[in-house]
Structures are given as structure tokens and as C-alpha cells.
Amino acid sequence: MRGFVLFAAGVVFGAFLVQPSAAQDKDTGTKPAQVAADKLVVRLDPAFDTLVSPDAELQKIKGGFGFTEGITWVQKGNSGYVLFSDMWTNQIYKLTPEGQLSLYLDHSGYTGFDIFRVGMASPDPNPGEDKWYEFGSNGLALDRQGRLVIATWSGRSIDRIEKNGKRTILADRYDGKRFGGTNDVIVKKDGAIYFTDGTGGMRGGNQDPTKELDQRGVFMLKDGKVSLVVKDMPATNGLAFSPDEKYLYVNASQMNYVRRYEVQPDDTLTNSQMFFDMRDDKARGITDGMKVDTKGNVWETGPGPAIWVISPEGKHLGTLRLPEVSANLSFGDSDSKTLYIDGRTTIYKLRLKTPGIRYSF
Amino acid sequence: MRGWILFAAGFAFGTFLVQPSAAQNKDTGTKPDQVAANKPVVRLDSAFDALVSPDAELQKIKDGFGFTEGITWVQKKGNSGYVLFSDMWTNQIYKLTPEGQLSLYLDHSGYTGFDIFRVGMASPGQAPNERKWYQIGSNGLALDRQGRLLIATNTGASIDRIEKNGKRTILADRYDGNRLTGSNDVIVKKDGAIYFTAGAGDLRAVFMIKDGKVSAAVKDMPAVNGLAFSPDEKYLYVNASVRNYVRRYEMQPDDTPTNGQMFFDMQDNKDPGITDGMKVDTKGNVWETAPGPAIVVISPEGKHLGTIRLPEICANLSFGDTDSEALYIACRTTIYKLRVKTPGIRYSF
Numbered sequence: 285m286r287g288f289v290l291f292a293a294g295v296v297f298g299a300f301l302v303q304p305s306a307a308q309d310k311d312t313g314t315k316p317a318q319v320a321a322d323k324l325v326v327r328l329d330p331a332f333d334t335l336v337s338p339d340a341e342l343q344k345i346k347g348g349f350g351f352t353e354g355i356t357w358v359q360k361g362n363s364g365y366v367l368f369s370d371m372w373t374n375q376i377y378k379l380t381p382e383g384q385l386s387l388y389l390d391h392s393g394y395t396g397f398d399i400f401r402v403g404m405a406s407p408d409p410n411p412g413e414d415k416w417y418e419f420g421s422n423g424l425a426l427d428r429q430g431r432l433v434i435a436t437w438s439g440r441s442i443d444r445i446e447k448n449g450k451r452t453i454l455a456d457r458y459d460g461k462r463f464g465g466t467n468d469v470i471v472k473k474d475g476a477i478y479f480t481d482g483t484g485g486m487r488g489g490n491q492d493p494t495k496e497l498d499q500r501g502v503f504m505l506k507d508g509k510v511s512l513v514v515k516d517m518p519a520t521n522g523l524a525f526s527p528d529e530k531y532l533y534v535n536a537s538q539m540n541y542v543r544r545y546e547v548q549p550d551d552t553l554t555n556s557q558m559f560f561d562m563r564d565d566k567a568r569g570i571t572d573g574m575k576v577d578t579k580g581n582v583w584e585t586g587p588g589p590a591i592w593v594i595s596p597e598g599k600h601l602g603t604l605r606l607p608e609v610s611a612n613l614s615f616g617d618s619d620s621k622t623l624y625i626d627g628r629t630t631i632y633k634l635r636l637k638t639p640g641i642r643y644s645f
Numbered sequence: 646m647r648g649w650i651l652f653a654a655g656f657a658f659g660t661f662l663v664q665p666s667a668a669q670n671k672d673t674g675t676k677p678d679q680v681a682a683n684k685p686v687v688r689l690d691s692a693f694d695a696l697v698s699p700d701a702e703l704q705k706i707k708d709g710f711g712f713t714e715g716i717t718w719v720q721k722k723g724n725s726g727y728v729l730f731s732d733m734w735t736n737q738i739y740k741l742t743p744e745g746q747l748s749l750y751l752d753h754s755g756y757t758g759f760d761i762f763r764v765g766m767a768s769p770g771q772a773p774n775e776r777k778w779y780q781i782g783s784n785g786l787a788l789d790r791q792g793r794l795l796i797a798t799n800t801g802a803s804i805d806r807i808e809k810n811g812k813r814t815i816l817a818d819r820y821d822g823n824r825l826t827g828s829n830d831v832i833v834k835k836d837g838a839i840y841f842t843a844g845a846g847d848l849r850a851v852f853m854i855k856d857g858k859v860s861a862a863v864k865d866m867p868a869v870n871g872l873a874f875s876p877d878e879k880y881l882y883v884n885a886s887v888r889n890y891v892r893r894y895e896m897q898p899d900d901t902p903t904n905g906q907m908f909f910d911m912q913d914n915k916d917p918g919i920t921d922g923m924k925v926d927t928k929g930n931v932w933e934t935a936p937g938p939a940i941v942v943i944s945p946e947g948k949h950l951g952t953i954r955l956p957e958i959c960a961n962l963s964f965g966d967t968d969s970e971a972l973y974i975a976c977r978t979t980i981y982k983l984r985v986k987t988p989g990i991r992y993s994f
Contacts, residue, residue, distance in 0.1 A: 350762045372762045387759065390752070397749065400711045400778050561984045586654045 615640025964989020
């Protein structure tokens with residue numbers, strides 16, 4: 285089924301535009317002035333001061349995107365860059381801390397030709413605009429060899445970009461049934477890959493005629509085999525490990541809570557517990573992406589829109605208020621003390637006082 | 646402004662799907678049974694029998710597309726060939742053989758920026774409750790005398806050429822200091838002059854590229870679309886798009902058109918379909934997309950000889966096959982073929 289022949293694609297991208305016009309930037313809904321005027325850093329516990337300065341500033345690196353996701357820091361020598369998906373354009377971009385943008389991977393999510401048939405609808409943030417469709421890739425992760433692992437969303441698979449540039453489909457089925465929308469992916473130090481899947485990659489969602497798999501949850505790919513490791517959550521999204529990899533955190537997507545599981549020696553999970561519950565907060569934003577710092581604090585996208593910082597004991601230490609809904613975040617820079625944030629149309633960064641867990645060396 | 650750096654795109658298309666699933670095919674609105682039940686060929690003048698058999702059948706070659714445009718036959722050595730066509734919803738040009746084998750010819754054929762969600766004219770979705778989609782891809786295509794593909798990039802707002810080495814050249818993207826808006830169709834005269842329809846500022850016009858210079862050649866039409874020459878290139882036909890009429894211009898020795906006249910008027914026909922694309926056969930008859938949806942065939946004198954009824958709105962058509970006696974039709978979601986009894990003008994050798 286998959287065998288489309290490409291024979292004239294290499295010529296195309298010479299005329300690819302570097303950036304949208306200034307007029308387009310105006311429409312992104314990002315209001316940097318507002319960020320400065322309202323307080324960005326909201327401390328709820330004195331411990332928060334050791335994590336982020338009360339005067340920290342949100343810096344806009346680049347705007348003009350559609351729906352950014354899966355932001356991931358890649359360390360190169362003394363510098364580095366972030367990779368992230370744009371789910372509305374089906375591409376993965378490379379962006380330096382200085383704002384230099386280039387295309388990293390085209391057709392990063394759905395690789396079929398009929399892109400107008402796939403992907404979940406998401407509203408345009410600008411009033412009066414039509415909704416657009418999320419058909420590109422979603423969550424990204426680096427494995428221990430530095431290879432990019434992609435939750436392809438409408439591609440309904442977990443793919444890996446090999447060192448030679450080749451793209452390998454690592455998993456596209458569970459129990460013989462196709463996934464419906466791979467959302468986030470992480471890699472354990474021992475090489476086991478965990479990912480979430482739902483129905484959002486398909487135009488019709490749960491009712492889509494091409495749906496095969498009814499089970500949503502967290503899946504594990506180990507030794508070439510896919511198993512279901514979390515099945516007690518009706519919706520799943522972002523994933524993260526504690527620093528010692530003894531716990532796996534799982535986001536409940538629009539249900540707005542986080543569950544925590546103990547990781548057993550065989551990499552399966554047990555002892556499911558509610559870790560943090562934000563269901564009562566009706567502000568915009570959901571438990572979408574998260575990352576963990578080296579002290580074990582969980583940095584979690586949530587209602588506000590904001591990033592909520594939660595201690596390993598489940599205490600809400602503080603909040604970073606954002607100008608737009610954020611889908612994901614990554615620790616970055618060589619000292620891992622910067623937060624890079626996917627704010628839908630805009631990539632932001634914010635300096636911290638504590639390093640996040642590093643995935644790129 | 647244009648300088649996007651590509652460094653990892655070449656390997657992306659390994660998993661490109663050959664065709665949509667059967668379930669998806671159901672939704673295209675194409676009803677082959679209907680086509681068979683009602684004969685497509687409607688004769689209005691006895692001369693039409695010499696052009697197409699009354700029993701000619703519309704053959705569906707491949708469906709599942711979004712909004713196809715710019716279909717163009719490419720002749721290869723021997724008896725083979727294929728069509729190229731744009732899908733304006735997916736921003737790609739495909740290659741399709743008469744046997745239905747599909748492959749990608751050119752990615753990002755229209756708009757080459759990264760923010761595709763900001764651009765393109767809205768067109769209604771295929772299903773009743775479907776959201777509108779946007780025409781971000783290329784539109785009309787043509788081959789020049791050297792066999793190079795010319796592209797009206799539509800949302801790319803330019804006329805581009807694919808060189809023999811695969812390189813893409815922008816031939817025109819401005820007129821009189823204004824960026825073009827939405828280049829629609831393109832044709833090439835035997836002497837190398839290129840004509841295309843587009844907007845520039847407030848002007849809607851047929852533009853000419855000659856000796857590297859862009860000039861406005863037809864300025865008396867409020868909307869423009871498909872273009873075609875008579876076999877002797879003495880006349881240029883220009884479609885009025887949604888206005889549903891065709892004008893004819895005399896070509897002067899310096900390649901500028903003059904003496905614009907109404908050639909054929911369908912403004913009273915309110916059926917779906919517009920004067921979008923057209924081609925001319927070797928006898929000078931004009932094969933014209935029209936309300937119906939249909940292709941209407943008009944003699945060089947402007948007489949309506951007959952109609953080919955279509956199951957969906959058609960944006961463009963091309964004569965094809967080695968004898969040039971087949972009509973290849975770009976009908977939104979589906980590419981059809983119909984054998985005819987008279988050859989069309991050939992552009993590919």
C-alpha cells in the first residue's frame with residue numbers, strides 16, 4: 285500500500301520562504317506587550333524561587349506558525365537548536381535560539397497525497413477564520429543514539445529518522461489494528477519507547493470509517509513488539525519520566541489531569557495513581573505536553589493558558605502564564621536551563637534557574 | 646525573500662500512499678453508474694458526429710483527488726505518454742498514466758512558503774457538511790516547444806518553468822511593480838511567447854512574457870481564466886471564468902492580441918460549471934468547460950455543435966494519447982478519459 289514514487293521533489297524547495305511577512309505576524313494573536321504587563325511568573329510556594337526568577341522574561345523567538353507541537357532541544361557541540369512539528373503544515377522545522385528557521389522534514393505526519401481528507405479539525409485562533417486540520421506530526425523525542433523519533437499523528441505511526449536520513453516506521457499497529465493518531469513519544473534509557481495513541485489523526489475521530497483500534501492508552505515498543513501498558517485513561521497525551529525513570533507521568537489531554545505509574549523492571553507499568561488534577565480550572569489550555577527537571581518537578585502545560593510546575597510530591601509550586609495556549613515544551617540550551625515553549629503560532633523561550641532532564645548530548 | 650533552506654526533505658516521501666482507501670473513494674461524489682446510464686454525448690449539430698461518436702464512453706482513470714486542474718498530455722517515445730495535472734488542494738503536480746498508475750511529479754507546485762494555512766482561495770468541500778478547503782497548489786500547466794513544463798502557480802503568484810535538469814525557474818511574478826495575484830492558466834505560442842491569466846494590483850488580465858518582459862495583452866475582461874490558440878495561432882481565445890463567456894482576439898505579428906470580440910456566451914446558463922479551461926482541435930473547434938457540468942464544443946464560427954455531459958464540474962481538459970484523439974478531463978476529484986474521432990492540437994512531441 286505504501287509505495288508512492290517520488291521523482292521530482294528535490295527541485296522544489298529553492299523558493300521556500302524564510303518567514304511570513306510582518307503583516308502576517310500581526311495576526312498570530314501573540315501580544316508580547318501583554319506578557320510584559322501582566323505578571324508572567326506566579327509563585328505559589330517559596331520553592332518556586334529556586335526554579336525560576338520572579339523577573340524572568342518570556343522571549344519570542346519566532347511567530348507565524350499554525351499549530352506547533354513536539355518541541356525538542358537538539359544539542360550540537362556548544363550550541364544547538366529546537367525541532368518542532370507544525371501540525372497544520374505537515375512539517376518539522378529547525379529553529380536556532382537566534383531565530384533562524386529552516387525546514388527539517390517535509391510531510392512529517394501524513395504521507396499520503398490526499399491531505400484534505402485527514403486530521404482532526406482545530407479552530408483558527410483568529411475570529412472569523414475557518415478551522416484548519418491537524419495532519420502533520422505531533423510529539424517528537426530523541427533516543428539515546430540521537431535519532432529523532434516522531435509521533436506522526438495523521439500518519440498513524442511512530443517513525444524514526446535514521447542517521448543516514450532514512451525514515452523507518454517503528455510501529456503502526458497494535459494487535460493487528462492501525463493506530464488512530466499517535467500523539468506523544470518518549471524513549472527510556474534502556475531503549476524502550478512509550479507513546480500515546482487516540483483517534484485524532486483521523487478526520488472523523490472516533491467515528492472515522494478508517495478507525496481500527498478502539499483502545500486508547502499508552503503503548504510500549506520494546507524488542508520490536510508493541511504492548512499496551514496504560515489502559516485506565518479515557519484520553520492520553522503527553523508523557524514524561526521522573527529523573528530516575530521510576531515513574532511515568534501520563535497526561536489526560538482535555539480531561540486535565542495527570543496520572544503517575546510505577547515503572548517495573550520489565551518496563552511495564554503498575555500502581556496507577558492520580559498525580560495532579562486540574563479539572564476544576566475551566567480556563568483555556570489542557571494537560572497536553574510536559575517535561576521534568578532534574579529535581580523531579582513536573583513542568584506541565586495546563587489551563588490558563590499556562591505552564592504549571594508541580595513538585596514530585598504533587599504540590600503546585602508556581603505557574604508561568606502564557607499569551608497563547610501551549611501544546612508542548614522542552615528544556616534546552618547547553619546548560620538545559622532554558623524552557624522552549626510551543627505556543628501554537630509562536631516559539632518562546634524563558635531562562636530558568638534549574639536544569640531540565642537532558643535528552644540530547 | 647525567497648531563500649528557504651532545505652536540508653532533509655529528500656527522504657520524506659518513501660511512504661507516500663498510492664491511493665486513498667476504498668472507503669474514501671466512496672465520498673468523492675463520482676457516480677460512474679450515472680455516467681453510463683445517461684449517455685455523455687449530446688449532439689446538437691450533425692457535424693458533431695465527425696468529432697465524437699454518439700456512443701463514446703467516459704472512462705474513469707483515477708479518483709480521490711481534491712481539486713484537479715491544468716491537465717496536460719506528455720508524449721513519450723513510441724506509443725506511450727501520460728498526463729500531468731495539478732491538485733490545488735494538496736499543492737502537488739501528479740503524473741498519471743492512461744492505465745491509472747499515479748506518482749508524484751512535483752511537490753509544493755504552487756505556494757512554496759511554509760504557512761500554507763494562510764493562503765489560497767476557499768473552495769467548498771466535497772461532502773455537504775465539509776468545511777471549505779483552500780486552493781494552495783498550482784493551477785494551469787503547459788509545455789513549451791522544448792518540452793519544458795510551465796506552471797501557473799496560482800497561490801504561488803508566478804509563472805514557473807521546470808528546466809530539463811529539474812531546476813525551477815520563476816519566469817514572471819510581477820507586472821508594473823505589482824506582485825501577481827493568483828496566476829491561473831498558461832499557454833505557449835510556437836514562437837516562444839508565453840501568455841497567462843492573472844491579477845496584478847487591481848488589474849485582471851492576460852499577460853504576455855516575451856523577451857523576458859511582462860506586458861498586459863488583454864485588459865478588457867473583468868475576469869479571466871483558460872486560454873487557447875486557434876490551430877494557425879491567428880486567434881487567442883480567453884475564458885471569462887465565473888462570467889461564463891469566451892472572447893476571441895486577433896493575434897498581430899508582434900504577438901499582441903487585438904480586436905476583442907464575444908465568441909461564445911453562456912451567461913444565461915445557471916447550471917454548475919464555468920468557462921474555466923479549454924482546448925482547440927486541429928479543425929479549430931473549441932472544447933470548453935461549461936455549465937452543466939459539461940464540455941461544450943463550439944465551431945470556429947461560434948456554433949454550438951454538441952455537449953459532453955460530465956458527472957462533476959470540470960476545470961480543465963487536454964487532448965492526449967499518441968494520436969491526440971482522446972480527451973483527458975480534470976473533474977475536481979477524478980481524471981476521466983473519452984476517445985474522440987478528431988485529433989486535438991498537439992503540444993508534446
